[in-house]
Amino acid sequence: QVQLVESGGGLVQAGGSLRLSCAASGLTLRTYTVGWFRQAPGKEREFVASVSRINGNTYYADSVKGRLTISRDNGMNTVYLQMNSLKPEDTAVYYCAADRNLVSGRSAIDYDYWGQGTQVTVSA
16 A cells, blocks of 8 residues: 655744655655645645656755755655745645656655645744
8 A cells, every 4th residue: 555654844933954754655756756745725736856766866946946855765665855045935735746758857746645734834
C-alpha cells in the first residue's frame, strides 16, 4: 500500500525557516516525480516545487524561487522542502504528491498519490 506522510510544518515568524519532509512507503521515490503543492483557505491548490524522476531536475513556482529548495534523499526514501525567508503569504497546508509518469509535474490533477498535508503558518 502506497503512503506519503508529510511532516515538519508549524508556526514560524516571517523571515524564519522550516523543513518539510515527505516520507514514502510502498514505492521508491527516486523513480517517481515528486511535487509539493499548497492550499490556503479559500484558494485553489497551487504548485510549489517538484523534483523529476528524469535526472532529478527541479522546478519551482516563481513565487518561491530563491527561497524554497526541494531535494531528495534516496536512502531515506524521502523528499524535503527547505523553506527559508518565509512570508505570511506562504501560510497554507502543504501537500506532497508522487507520480511515476510525470516529468516536471506542475499540475496537481496529474498526480496519482498524495499525502495528508502539513500546516505551515507564518506570522507577520
